[in-house]
Amino acid sequence: MAFGGGCSDRGRPERRAPRKITAYDLQRAAMHYLERYAAPAAQLRRVLARKVALSCRHHEQDPAIFEPMLDEVVARCVSSGLVDDQRFAQARAATLKRKGRSSRAVEASLSAKGVPRELAREASAGSEEDELAAARKAARRKRLGPWSRGDRAASRQKDLAALARAGFNMTIARAVIDGAGDEAMQD
Template identity: 80%
Template sequence: MTEQGDRRGQGARPVRAPRRITPDYLQRAAMHYLERYSAPAAQLRRVLARKIALSCRHHGEDPAAHAAALDDVVSRCVGSGLVDDQRFAEARAATLRRRGRSARAVAASLTAKGVGRELAEEASNVDEAEELAAARKAARRKRLGPWSRGDRSASRQKDLAALARAGFSITIVRAVIDGADDEDLESDTRA
């Protein structure tokens, strides 16, 4: 029984050894990953590089020997349109904005995923009304400002700081935290 099998219990099946890396295996692994997740080219490259490193560590091979195959698989996925950084950035930015993330936080999240800095800035660029709506969603979700249950004046500084840390500008933060009651804000978001 393997060491990991001993930790998981008696009836656990043994851990399977990673497969040897071939160009065909890398292509199948990329297709399997892209069936489940939308990803930019840099993210796909990181996932496949981890598979290569794991297999090479187990089989005693050099990961650099598979660099050409990795480049080929990623370029084929980009060339066929399966991987499109622009499309990924726009879709992910829209999702994050709906969750109440600031434009700065959206850009940071996209660059962390491997999207280029210029493309991330372009995808996260919004007007002030959209940024205000996102800040209201964030405040409502975190129960800040008009949505807090306690004394608003006692927690004002903390509420301001929480939204500022989330990446919103101070003018947006003040407008949301010092805003009207919940009913007034509900009518603003419906209009």
């Protein structure tokens, strides 16, 4: 007796065929996505466009005919306040800075999510003290400089390079790596 019931020949369950996309389905998909994730308008549009492309590929339709529908759904979400690029950028930037990301890395991350470049630059901007605190967090997390277990002098260049790759300028990186142990360990 075969117990295949709905499984492909590789043992994975078969996927259901995607439904034909309607405006109602797109709106529901947008609401469902926004219930789970905060997202800028560009990201929401990309998610919905993937859903449209999947359906169109299966039903042999042209995805271009759904562009106005996509624009309308995203515009409705923006006008209702469910999607706010500035609020998203500020919240995401604050989270990334708390994790020890540099301003450059924060700006790049926001841009990759679809936040307009000027808004990303504005949200990621911070003082030199903020950047120094973020570099210390990054160094502590990666066990660099005063937080390393090995020979600090031997690994100095590698530690500086690691902070530079993380987006910190060399002045900040040197201050953290060469910083006095007492000051750095207070954080």
